[in-house]
Amino acid sequence: MISVVIPTFNEEENIAQCLVSLTHQTIPRTEYEIIVVDGGSKDNTCEIARKYADKVFTQTSRKVGGARNDGVMAARGDIIATTDADCILPPGWIKRIADDFAADPRLVQLYGPVYPIEEGLRNKFSLFLANTFSRIGYYSRTFYYTLGCNTAFRKGAFIKAGGYRCIDAGDDLEIAMRLNDLGKITFDGRLKVGFSMRRYQQFGTLQSLYEWVYIVADGGETDKYSYTRKDYKG
Template sequence: MISVVIPTFNEEENIAQCLVSLCHQTVPRSEYEIIVVDGGSKDATCEIARKYADHVFIQTSKKVGGARNDGVNAAKGGIIATTDADCILPPHWIKRIGEDFRNPALVQIYGPVYPIEEGLRNRFSLLLANTFSRIGYYSQTFYYTLGCNTAFRKEAFLKAGMYRCIDAGDDLEIAMRLKDLGSIKFDEKLKVGFSMRRYKQFGTIQSLYEWISIVSDGGESGKYSYTQKRYK
């Protein structure tokens, strides 16, 4: 089984389309579970999520990394996939993850993103982000493993120490520990529809810079206020 973990906080405008896309995968629904871990939403996020997800509960650990950890601890699957509440998952997403992990050497996979919103600027922004991911992967210098489109073996994840409960960059930092336990793969076909609202708020170059600077200093700087505000 594959367990999909989604952290949420006041996502009533986005969570339904995310979960509907997850419910319409090309593999049987019995082969994967959907877990929503909420950060104490004040809107209808949880009520909407319960219509589609297998498990919806309030996080007990701190920050977005803690929310993901809570989801992993509740997961039944040996493979954990993570995404965000404002993403849209293509119908083959779960199937692709399962196919990749037929390789026993892999401990983590991740893939590119494309913008949900229209516009040349949005496409260009994510072209830069995806190029950044490819440069890191093929040069073997870093892994831009965004939490909106990544999956890993639960056993390896637990052995690596799980996500750090830091202000941001937990989804990038974990790869630096997982790489010591096996192979990490950037799968060009593992694509996810990505909302540009955070990029619009901070800007593409600034977003990339902030994420990498947070990872390089261990996530202690707390620069990325968007994540810091959402997950206490």
């Protein structure tokens, strides 16, 4: 079985389309479960999620990484896939994950590219650069630019590695460094996810990237910027 873990916080405007896309996968619904781990939403996120997800509960650990860790510990699957509440998953997403892990027993982490849900040349160009960065890191074997919205793990390796660090930014990069010592990490260009550009549209691409880099360079946490739990206009 594959367990899909989704952290949420005030996502009533987006969570339904994400979960609907997960219920329309090409493999039987009995072969995967959907787990929503909420960060204390003040809107109807949890009520909406319960219509589609197998498990919905409030996180007890800190930050987004902690929410994902909580989801993993509640999961029944041997393979854990993670995504975000404002993403849209193509019908073959879970099947692709299952096939990749079945094909290589050495594989401990899998990740793929993203494409913008919103229209616009700027959005496409921004994610083209992000995907290029992912490919350069992977094929040069210098770093693994894994995104929490489109990655999967073997549960045993994830737990052995210690899970995500509970930090504001860079947790999805940092865990790959530890998992690399336990097995093989693979970038699959066919494993695509629809990614929302709302953060960059509302707060600015350059400013958002600057804040992310600043926080990562500062060890993952800083009092100067808040990269998570932001309120969006829509």
